[in-house]
Amino acid sequence: MAVEERDPVSGRETTGHEWNGIKELDTPVPRGVLMFIIVTHVWALLWWILMPTWPMVTTYTKGILGIDQRQAVQQDLVAAQAERAAWMKAIETDSYEQIQANADLMRVVRSTGRQLFGDNCAACHGADGRGRANYPDLTDDDWLWGGEVDKIAETMRIGINSTHQNTRVAQMPAFGRDAILDRSQVANVATYVQSLSNPAVSTPQNGPQIHAGKEIFLTTCAACHGEDGKGNREVGAPNLTDQFWLYGGDLQTIINTIHGGRQGHMPTWDERLTPAEIKILALYVNSLRDAKR
Amino acid sequence: MVQQLTTGERQNALVILVCIFVAGIAMAAAGGSDPLGMHGVLVLLFGGGLAALVMRSYYEPEPTQDRPSHYYDDPTKVGIALTLAWAIFGMFMGVWTAAQLAWPDLAFDAGWSTFGRLRPTHTTGVIFGFGGNALIATSFHVVQRTSRARLAGQVSPWFVLLGFNLFCLLAVTGYFMGVTQSKEYAEAEWYADLWLVVVWVTYFVLFLRTIARRKEPHIYVANWYFMAFIVVVAILHIVNNLAIPVSFGQAKSYTIWAGVQDSMVQWWYGHNAVAFFLTAGFLAMLYYYLPVRAQRPIFSYRLSILSFWGITFFYMWAGSHHLHYTALPHWVQNLGMTFSVMLLVPSWASAGNALLTLNGAWQKVRDDATLRFIFVAVVFYGLSTFEGSFLAIRPVNALSHYTDWTVGHVHAGALGWVAFITFGSIYTLVPSLWKRERMYSPALVEVHFWLAVAGTLIYVFSMWNSGILQGLMWRTYTQEGTLAYSFLDSLVAMYPYYIARAFGGLLFLLGAIVAAFNIWMTVRAVPAAVDRRADVPDTGLAPGAAATPAE
Numbered sequence: 001m002a003v004e005e006r007d008p009v010s011g012r013e014t015t016g017h018e019w020n021g022i023k024e025l026d027t028p029v030p031r032g033v034l035m036f037i038i039v040t041h042v043w044a045l046l047w048w049i050l051m052p053t054w055p056m057v058t059t060y061t062k063g064i065l066g067i068d069q070r071q072a073v074q075q076d077l078v079a080a081q082a083e084r085a086a087w088m089k090a091i092e093t094d095s096y097e098q099i100q101a102n103a104d105l106m107r108v109v110r111s112t113g114r115q116l117f118g119d120n121c122a123a124c125h126g127a128d129g130r131g132r133a134n135y136p137d138l139t140d141d142d143w144l145w146g147g148e149v150d151k152i153a154e155t156m157r158i159g160i161n162s163t164h165q166n167t168r169v170a171q172m173p174a175f176g177r178d179a180i181l182d183r184s185q186v187a188n189v190a191t192y193v194q195s196l197s198n199p200a201v202s203t204p205q206n207g208p209q210i211h212a213g214k215e216i217f218l219t220t221c222a223a224c225h226g227e228d229g230k231g232n233r234e235v236g237a238p239n240l241t242d243q244f245w246l247y248g249g250d251l252q253t254i255i256n257t258i259h260g261g262r263q264g265h266m267p268t269w270d271e272r273l274t275p276a277e278i279k280i281l282a283l284y285v286n287s288l289r290d291a292k293r
Numbered sequence: 294m295v296q297q298l299t300t301g302e303r304q305n306a307l308v309i310l311v312c313i314f315v316a317g318i319a320m321a322a323a324g325g326s327d328p329l330g331m332h333g334v335l336v337l338l339f340g341g342g343l344a345a346l347v348m349r350s351y352y353e354p355e356p357t358q359d360r361p362s363h364y365y366d367d368p369t370k371v372g373i374a375l376t377l378a379w380a381i382f383g384m385f386m387g388v389w390t391a392a393q394l395a396w397p398d399l400a401f402d403a404g405w406s407t408f409g410r411l412r413p414t415h416t417t418g419v420i421f422g423f424g425g426n427a428l429i430a431t432s433f434h435v436v437q438r439t440s441r442a443r444l445a446g447q448v449s450p451w452f453v454l455l456g457f458n459l460f461c462l463l464a465v466t467g468y469f470m471g472v473t474q475s476k477e478y479a480e481a482e483w484y485a486d487l488w489l490v491v492v493w494v495t496y497f498v499l500f501l502r503t504i505a506r507r508k509e510p511h512i513y514v515a516n517w518y519f520m521a522f523i524v525v526v527a528i529l530h531i532v533n534n535l536a537i538p539v540s541f542g543q544a545k546s547y548t549i550w551a552g553v554q555d556s557m558v559q560w561w562y563g564h565n566a567v568a569f570f571l572t573a574g575f576l577a578m579l580y581y582y583l584p585v586r587a588q589r590p591i592f593s594y595r596l597s598i599l600s601f602w603g604i605t606f607f608y609m610w611a612g613s614h615h616l617h618y619t620a621l622p623h624w625v626q627n628l629g630m631t632f633s634v635m636l637l638v639p640s641w642a643s644a645g646n647a648l649l650t651l652n653g654a655w656q657k658v659r660d661d662a663t664l665r666f667i668f669v670a671v672v673f674y675g676l677s678t679f680e681g682s683f684l685a686i687r688p689v690n691a692l693s694h695y696t697d698w699t700v701g702h703v704h705a706g707a708l709g710w711v712a713f714i715t716f717g718s719i720y721t722l723v724p725s726l727w728k729r730e731r732m733y734s735p736a737l738v739e740v741h742f743w744l745a746v747a748g749t750l751i752y753v754f755s756m757w758n759s760g761i762l763q764g765l766m767w768r769t770y771t772q773e774g775t776l777a778y779s780f781l782d783s784l785v786a787m788y789p790y791y792i793a794r795a796f797g798g799l800l801f802l803l804g805a806i807v808a809a810f811n812i813w814m815t816v817r818a819v820p821a822a823v824d825r826r827a828d829v830p831d832t833g834l835a836p837g838a839a840a841t842p843a844e
Contacts, residue, residue: 007590009653015594019439019513022584027593033645037638044631052624053631060624069623083774108773118779127781 091276096149099283106287113284116277120269121285129288134247134264139288142244144170144236147289151233153282159268160236167268170236176259181216188213189221190254196229196241197249294367294451295350297360302447306347309452313340313459320484323542328470329484332463332544339459364437366726368450372430373719373726375458377809379426380712383418384802390415391795395788405469413468413480419707420478420570422461427715428574429454429496432519434722435581436500439516440507449499456492460485472544476559478566479533483546486534493527514597518577521605525569533562553620561612568608571706572674575714576604576643579667579674582718583647586664587657592649596642603639607632614685617694626687633685640678647671662735662742666717669746673709677702692768697787698760701753708749708801716741716808723812730822733814737807744804751797759790 004016004026012025048054051063062068081088087108091099099105118127124135131137141147145155145168158164161171175181181189192213195202202210218227224237231239238246246264247257269278295303317337324330390411393399400406433450437443444450464481467473473480481489500523504516536546550558584591591597613621613629648671651658658668680702684693693699720738724731732738766786769777 007653009589010592014590017509017511019509019511020441020585022439022513022581023590024514024594024597025590025592027595027649029593029595029599029642030645033596033599033638033642036641037635040635040638044635047627047631051627052622053627055624060622067623069618069626080774087773108775111771111777112773112775115776115779115782118781122779122781127779127785 088276091279096279096283099279100149106283109280109283110287113280113287116273116281117284120273121281129285136246137244138285139291140244141289142239142242144231144233144238144246146233147286149282149286152285153278155266156269156273156278156281158270160266161263162266162268164268164270168236168266170264172257172262174259174261175220176255177261181220181258185212185216186255186258189216190251190258192217193221193229193240193254193258194249194251197243201251294371295347296353297356297365297367298447299355300351303347303351306448306451307344307351309448310340310344310347313337314344316340324544325542327543328467328472329542329544331470332467332484335462335466336459339462343455361443363443364434365444365447365450366434368444368454369430369434369722370726372426372433372454373723373812375454376423376426376430376715376719377805377812379418379422379461380805381802381809383415383420383423384798384805386411386415386418388795388798388802391791391798395791395795404471410468410471413473414465416478417461417464417468417480420566421464422458424571424574424711424715425457425461426454427719428519428522428570428578429457431578431581431718431722432500432522432574434726435515435577436503436519439509439513439581440504441509442503442506444499445502445506446499449495453492453496453499456488456495460489460492463488467544474534474536474546474548476533476548476562478563479530479559482544483534483536483538484544486530486536490527490531493523493530497523497527513580514591514594514601515577515580517601518573518580521601522569522574522577525565525573525605529562529565529569533558556616556619557613557621557625560615561609564612564615565608567706568604568611571711572608573604575670575711578714578718579647579671582714582721583650583667583671586661586667586717586721587651587654589650589652589654592646592652596646600639600642600646603636604643607636607639611636611685614690617687617690630685630687634682637679637682640682641675644671644675644678647674662738663717663720663732665742666713666720666745669742670710670713670717673705673713673749677706677710680705692764693760696760696763696767697756697790698764701756701760704749704756705753708745708752712801712805713745713749716745716805719808719812723815724819724822727816728821729815729819731815731819733811733819737811741804741807741811744800744807748797748800748802748804751800752794753797755790755793755797759787759794762786762790 004013005023006013007023007025010025010027012027014023015026017024048061049063050065051067052060053063054061087105090102090105091108094102094105099109117125117129121129125131125138126135129138136142136144143151145151145160155168158166158168160168162168173180176183176186188209190213191201191206192210195210217225217229221229224235225231225240226237229240231237238244243249245253247253247262269281273281295306298306314337317333317335317340319333320336321330321333324333389399390408393408393411397408400408404410433444460481463485467482467485468480472482474482479486500519504512504520535549537549538544538546548555580591580597610632611629613625614633617626617630619626648668651668654664657664659665683689684698684702693702720732723729763783763786766778766783767776767780771777
C-alpha cells in the first residue's frame with residue numbers, strides 16, 4: 001500500500017505510489033509556474049477586454065479599443081493607395097512619351113514593373129523576359145504584333161487567342177495534318193522557308209525543291225506571311241526571313257510547324273491588371289529591349 | 294502469434310477476416326474502375342492474406358493454461374516492426390518531396406509522383422504510420438506494466454494494430470491514385486475514415502477494459518495521456534470527416550461542412566491532432582520510458598496534474614490560430630490566440646517536470662545515447678511549444694504564416710520531439726521486450742543519435758532562415774509603395790535552403806535506417822538475458838550499456 005519514502009537526491013517525499021518501479025515525488029508546483037500562469041492569464045484577460053474575443057448569443061464582445069480586422073484592412077488599403085497616388089496619377093494620365101521622358105516615373109516603372117513582371121509574366125517569358133522554346137523573347141526586336149509600347153500594352157490587354165472578346169487571333173493552319181498539302185509539298189515549302197533566312201541551305205542539288213517550295217509558298221503562305229516572307233503584324237504572321245524563330249528554325253521544326261500548325265496563347269490581362277499596371281508593364285517590357293541595346 | 298490464441302479466438306479472428314475479405318469483394322464490385330475498386334482489391338487481399346496466415350496455424354497446439362499470467366507482447370513486437378517500416382517509408386517520401394522543391398524534375402513527369410500526391414504520403418506515413426504504430430505499440434506495453442494486468446483481449450489488440458495499418462495503407466495508396474478529401478492530415482476518403490472509426494472505438498474499449506483490470510490502486514499519468522489521446526482523436530476524426538460520398542461506388546465524397554465553418558472545423562481538427570496525437574500520446578511515452586530509463590522518480594506529481602489538465606483544456610481552443618487574417622471572424626482568431634498563449638504554461642510545466650526528473654541522472658544523459666534521445670526530445674518539446682505559442686500571436690503570424698517557418702516549426706516538433714521520444718522509447722523497450730541483455734550495438738545508437746541531431750538542426754535552421762526571409766520578402770515595399778519582390782524572387786532566395794533541408798532530412802532518414810538495422814540485429818543476434826527480473830528496478834544503469842526497463 002501507499003507508503004511515502006524519501007528520495008535521497010532531492011530530499012523530497014514520494015507520493016507513495018509505485019507503478020512497475022516508477023515513483024513520483026510530491027514536489028509542490030514551483031512558484032515560478034504559478035507566476036507564469038498569472039502573467040499569461042492576466043495578459044489574456046486584458047486582451048479579452050481590449051479586443052473582440054468572446055461570442056455572445058447573436059453578437060460578440062467588441063472590445064473597448066473598437067478594433068476590427070476588416071476595418072483595419074480597409075484603412076491599410078486606403079493608406080497604401082494614398083502613398084502611391086502621387087505617381088499613379090501621372091502614370092494613368094500621361095502619354096507613353098511623357099512618362100519615358102520623366103526619369104522619376106521611369107524609376108517607378110522599373111522597380112514596380114520588375115515585380116509585376118515576375119508575378120504575372122515570368123512563368124512563361126522567364127524572369128529576365130528572354131522567353132524559352134515556344135515562348136517569345138521580349139528583349140529582342142522580333143514582334144509578332146508590334147513592339148511599340150502601345151502595341152505591347154494592347155497585346156497584354158486583349159491577349160492572343162484569348163478569352164477576351166476583342167482578342168488578337170492568329171492561327172497557323174495544320175497544312176499537313178489537314179491534308180491541304182501533301183508530304184512532299186510540306187518538305188519542299190519547308191526547305192524554301194528555311195532558305196529565306198539561311199541562304200547557306202540552298203545548294204544546286206535542292207534547287208528544284210526550293211523552286212517547287214516557292215511556288216507553293218506564293219499560293220498558300222503568302223496571304224499571311226507576304227510574298228517576300230517578311231510577315232504581317234496585322235495578323236500576327238511572323239517574319240520568316242530573319243533569325244528569330246519562336247518554335248525553332250531547323251528544317252524538322254519548320255516541317256512540324258507546317259504539318260501540325262501553331263496557335264500560341266497569350267492570356268488577356270484586362271481583368272487581372274489595372275490599366276495603370278498594364279501601362280507600367282508595357283513600358284517595362286519596352287525598357288528590357290532598350291536595356292539590351 | 295496465432296499460437297497465442299485459443300481455437301475459439303482463432304475462429305473469431307477468421308470470422309472477422311472473412312468479413313473484411315467479403316467487404317473487399319463488395320468494394321471491388323461496387324467500385325469497378327474507380328479507385329474505390331482498386332481499394333476493394335487491396336482490402337480483400339489484406340483480409341484474405343491474414344486469413345490464410347491464421348488458417349496455416351489453425352491446428353497448432355493451443356496456448357498453455359498460464360497465458361493470463363504473462364503480459365501480451367506479441368502485438369507490441371509487431372507494432373514496433375511496423376513503426377520502423379513506416380518510419381523508413383514516410384521519411385523517404387519526405388526526403389523525396391523536399392528534393393522535389395529544390396529540383397522539380399524529380400517528379401519524373403508522372404501523375405502519381407507529383408508533389409501534391411507525394412506530400413500527403415509523407416505526412417500520413419510519418420504521423421499515422423510511424424507515430425500511430427509507435428503509440429499503439431507502446432500504449433499496449435505501458436498500460437499492461439503500469440496496471441499490472443494483461444491486455445483485456447486476445448484478438449482485439451491485433452484488430453486494432455492491423456486494422457490501423459489497413460487504414461494507413463488505404464490512405465497512402467489512395468494519394469498515389471489522386472484520392473483525397475483535400476483536408477490536411479485528414480486526406481483519406483470516407484470508406485477509410487469509417488473503417489478507422491471501427492478500429493479506434495475498439496482501441497478505446499480495449500484500453501479502458503485493460504485499465505479497469507488494473508491491480509494498482511491509481512492510474513499512472515502515462516495512461517491519462519494515452520486515454521486523452523484515444524478519446525480526443527476519436528472525436529476529432531469523426532467530426533472533421535463527416536462527409537457524403539458521391540455514391541457507394543466512388544471514392545469521392547463531399548464534406549458536410551461549408552465555407553469558413555469547414556476551415557474552422559478542419560483546423561480545430563488539425564491543431565488538436567498535433568495536441569492529442571503528436572503531444573498527448575507521446576507525453577504518455579515520455580512519462581513511462583523517461584523514469585524507467587533514468588531510474589528516477591517523476592519530479593512532481595502535482596505538476597503532472599497541472600500540466601495534464603492545462604494541456605487537455607487549453608489545446609481545444611487554440612485551433613483558430615491557423616486562420617489568422619482570414620475570413621474567420623476576428624473574435625475567433627483572438628480567442629484562439631489568447632488560449633494558445635495560456636497553453637504555454639502547462640506545456641513548459643511538462644517539459645520542466647521531465648527535465649527536473651533527470652536531476653540525479655545527468656551522468657546517464659551524458660553516457661547513454663538512449664536517455665539522451667529522451668532528453669533532446671524534451672528540449673525540443675519545450676522549444677516547439679514556445680514557438681507554437683509565439684507563432685499564434687497575430688502580428689507574429691502575419692510574418693510567419695504561409696512561409697517555411699511553419700514547416701520548420703512542425704519539424705522541430707515532429708523530428709525533435711516526436712521522433713526523438715519514439716526512438717528513445719523504442720531503444721528502451723526493445724531489449725526488454727525481446728528479453729535481450731542489451732541492444733546489438735550501443736555504438737550504432739550513438740551514430741543514430743548524432744545523425745538525428747544533425748539532421749534536425751540542419752532542417753530546422755534552414756527552414757527558420759528561409760521562412761523568415763520569405764516572410765520579409767513578401768512584405769517589403771519600395772519607396773513608391775509597391776512590392777519590392779515578386780514571388781519568383783522569393784523562390785530563388787529559397788533554393789539553397791531547400792537543398793539544405795533535403796540534406797537534413799536525408800541524415801534523419803539514414804538514422805532511422807541505422808535504428809532499424811540495430812533493432813533487427815538485436816532481435817536476431819543478441820543473446821537472451823538471464824532472469825531479467827533480478828535486474829530491475831533498483832539496479833543502477835551501467836554507463837554505455839543498454840538499460841533494462843522494469844518488467
